[in-house]
Amino acid sequence: MELELRIHDNSKDKDKETLERNIDDVIFGEVTFKAWYPSWYPKEIIGEKALAGDKGGIVVNELYVCQRCFGYGKALVEWVRHCRCCEREVPGQKVYVHGGWREDDSPRPTIGEWSIWEVDGGVETNLSLFAKLFLDNKSVFFDVSGFNYFLLVYTPPSNSPHHTSSTQHKQIVGFFSKEKLSWDNNNLACILIFPPWQRKxxxxxxxxxxxxxxxxxQILGGPEKPISELGRKGYKRFWGAEIARWILERQERRTKGKKGRGKREEVGIKLLSEETWIAQEDCLAVLRDMGVVERVGGRGRGVGVGGGGEDGEGEGKEVVKVRIDKEAVRGWCERERIKLERVVGEEGFRPGYAERVEDDGEEEDGEEGEGEVDEEGDEEMGG
Known part of the structure; x- marks a missing residue:
């Protein structure tokens, strides 16, 4: 089976003028950075011509944005006065704490805390306007009522100089949005880390x-497509790390047990997808990009990427067997400086959050797919 993941880059098709920024510098608390794309702030900020679509370039040299409520303005004095008085807390509800869930919302004395807060996108107009300065071809301003926002929040330790009784200590540094109801099983629509906190x-x-x-x-899907060039690079690293861990941990489990040693194990792209929760087409694309797949002789019957729909399409089709060299997987991890530790721990979620109760009558199916793992440690997979 030949499958290629096609991700269309719309930016190459668009007139470059449509990407012209209308705001130059963003002053966000104590940091200043450049805007990347235009954002449609009200006419009081960018003027009527820019709001009407006039491609006149920069119309605001400096935009002052509040770190807490994302309120905005062009006057320094008014912005300073606002920031001193703004007492807005992080909106929504906390759903995840990195390193382990804790109900207590107070800062820890010696270590900072990263947490995720869920909020209705319809009430975050200011954040949407701010995010549009750094996102292209995404509807982060229009139709936000159909999305939930998941805010990434940093709380510095209480002994940090950034935490004082006169300042709000929690800092939103990024977010991702997710459709409240996605017919395509998208688990993410937009993702953004604000420029000062990127590359971390x-x-x-x-x-x-x-x-x-x-x-x-219990929804198997992935990010909304098409994916931007920057987003594609990030996802390839994330998917590659998840797949590499699955492959190497599978070998480790079999090596420790006596029952499976010396025997070939059939595995397929469907099983890989089900156990990593990464869509099959994304698994295939990343395996090829990693350069760890070698086609071998032999074919078998399995479940293709179309996979088991009600009409039976994709079931029982002949699939091509490929071998995955585990040493090549380790080499890829070293070259790309990939860490195999799990990024997110289940213990970090609020108890009971987003858990779906499975029907007792559902049967688990973990045997479909094609592939072999031989005793030398190479894995053959049907694709």
């Missing part, structure tokens, strides 16, 4: 939380 592995944390929530809801 926080994007992988948000991706991990989105998949963990989908797993708790």
């Amino acid at each position: 592995g926080l994007g992988a944390l948000l991706m991990g939380v989105s998949y963990a929530i989908a797993r708790r809801e």
Whole structure:
């Protein structure tokens, strides 16, 4: 079976003028950084011409944004006055604490805390406007009522100089959005880490939380497509780490047990997808990108990527066997500096959050698919 994951990059098809920024610098608390894309703030900020679609370039040199409520303005004095008075707490409800759930919302004395808060996207207009400055081709401003936002919040330790009685100590540093009802089983629509906090592995944390929530809801899916070039790079690393861990841990479990040693084990792309909760087409694309797949002779009957629908399409089709070299998997992890520790722990979620009760009559099926694992440690997989 030949399958190629096609992700269309719309940015190449668009007139470059449509990507012109209308705001230059963003002052966000104590940090200043450049906007990447235009955002449609009210006419009091960007003017009537820009709001009407005039491609006149930069119309605001400096936009001041409150770190707590994402309120905005062009006047420094008014912004400083607002920030001193703003007492807005992080909206929504806390659903995840990295490192282990805790009900207590007070800051810890010596270590900071990363947490995820869920809020209705319809009430976060200011955040949506701010996010649009760094997101392209995403409807983070329009139709937000159909989405929930999952805010990534950092709480510094109480002994930190950033935590004082006169300042709000919690800082929103990014978020991802998720459709309240997705017909395509999308577990994420938009994802953004604000520029000052990028390149710290926080994007992988948000991706991990989105998949963990989908797993708790028993929904196998993935991010909304098409994926941006930047998002594609992040997801390839995340998917690759999850798949590499599954492959290597599977070998380790079999090595420790005597029952399966010396025997070939049939595994397939369907089983890999079900146990990692990564869509089959994403699994196949990443395995090829990792360069760890070698086609071998022989074919078998299995479940293809179409997989077991009501009409039976995809069932019993002939599949091509490929071998996965586990040493190549380890080599890929070393080259890409991939850490195999789980990004998100189930113990971090609020008890009972998003858990779906399974029907007692459902039967587990973990035997479908094609592939072999030989005693030398290479895995053959049907795709």
